[in-house]
Amino acid sequence: MATAAQNMVAAGRRPEATQALRLAALVAARGPAAPASTAAEPVIRAERLTIRYGEFAAVREVSLDIAPAQVTAIIGPSGCGKSTLLRAMNRMNDFIERMSVSGKLLYRGGDVYGPAWDPVELRRRIGMVFQRPNPFPKSIYKNVAWGPMINGYRGHLPELVEQALRKAALWEEVKDKLNESALALSGGQQQRLCIARAIAMQPDVLLMDEPCSSLDPIATRHIEDLIDQLKAQYTVVLVTHNMQQAARVSDRTAFLYLGELVEVGETSRMFTTPDNPRTQDYITGRFG
Ligand SMILES: Nc1ncnc2c1ncn2[C@@H]1O[C@H](COP(=O)(O)OP(=O)(O)OP(=O)(O)O)[C@@H](O)[C@H]1O
Numbered sequence: 001m002a003t004a005a006q007n008m009v010a011a012g013r014r015p016e017a018t019q020a021l022r023l024a025a026l027v028a029a030r031g032p033a034a035p036a037s038t039a040a041e042p043v044i045r046a047e048r049l050t051i052r053y054g055e056f057a058a059v060r061e062v063s064l065d066i067a068p069a070q071v072t073a074i075i076g077p078s079g080c081g082k083s084t085l086l087r088a089m090n091r092m093n094d095f096i097e098r099m100s101v102s103g104k105l106l107y108r109g110g111d112v113y114g115p116a117w118d119p120v121e122l123r124r125r126i127g128m129v130f131q132r133p134n135p136f137p138k139s140i141y142k143n144v145a146w147g148p149m150i151n152g153y154r155g156h157l158p159e160l161v162e163q164a165l166r167k168a169a170l171w172e173e174v175k176d177k178l179n180e181s182a183l184a185l186s187g188g189q190q191q192r193l194c195i196a197r198a199i200a201m202q203p204d205v206l207l208m209d210e211p212c213s214s215l216d217p218i219a220t221r222h223i224e225d226l227i228d229q230l231k232a233q234y235t236v237v238l239v240t241h242n243m244q245q246a247a248r249v250s251d252r253t254a255f256l257y258l259g260e261l262v263e264v265g266e267t268s269r270m271f272t273t274p275d276n277p278r279t280q281d282y283i284t285g286r287f288g
């Protein structure tokens with residue numbers, strides 16, 4: 001069987017090789033993959049999950065395990081169902097009319113759409129960061145303190161706020177202006193504030209839907225470094241259009257196409273020797 005390196009050399013003769021070689025180099029630069037945690041219980045498990053808007057099935061019979069303390073990237077062309085799948089995990093889709101779910105979605109073994117999980121508690125445990133930073137029009141401090149406050153947090157709130165801002169790598173930049181408006185921060189700072197806001201709820205899982213798509217390369221790098229650190233404590237599911245980003249930060253990658261899960265596996269393998277030709281075509285930029 002050809003090695004990944006041999007495959008890459010062979011690929012070098014084809015026009016799409018530049019992208020493939022770049023991704024392989026990014027994956028290789030990260031060193032050995034995080035220990036496979038297939039033995040550990042998945043944090044989230046989808047079993048033949050189908051999500052419809054009216055008659056239209058945006059996600060079709062997807063079976064996928066999200067492993068603990070890892071970053072799982074969900075990639076695929078626009079409209080393939082990435083956000084729909086992500087939003088199902090903490091029931092954010094509930095707010096969309098005519099949305100229906102069949103199959104199973106489990107969080108920590110309990111049925112997300114059954115009586116096991118109250119949606120409000122579920123969203124406390126499974127936080128979400130959106131594509132565009134969406135801070136409240138309040139002070140930096142209040143943005144982070146608000147959630148824990150209305151959830152009856154009994155600890156020392158200023159300390160929780162500081163910890164969350166430190167974990168989001170924003171503390172040094174804002175510690176002297178906590179009472180200033182969050183809207184005065186830069187886009188990258190606002191996105192880190194939104195991550196701090198999610199962290200302050202002491203979640204178990206962080207869902208991120210293209211968190212860097214409105215940011216410049218430097219702010220993007222900040223967030224990617226942060227995601228890399230966050231996985232020590234949280235399980236992260238990251239939707240991204242940016243293949244380099246998936247190669248840089250994720251441990252596992254799931255490729256969706258037209259609502260179906262084409263392939264899932266270790267990022268290092270997916271980006272060097274994918275099983276499915278459609279995955280190969282997508283990651284090398286031949287379509288999508
Ligand atoms: N609220 C909605 N009502 C009806 N159809 C929807 C709704 N939201 C999404 N869809 C459809 O479901 C499919 C999947 O959409 P989704 O937003 O999950 O894709 P995506 O992979 O996140 O795309 P993108 O990369 O552009 O964000 C698309 O065909 C979309 O048109």
Ligand SMILES: [Mg+2]
Binds near residue numbers: 082083084209
């Ligand atoms: Mg989307």
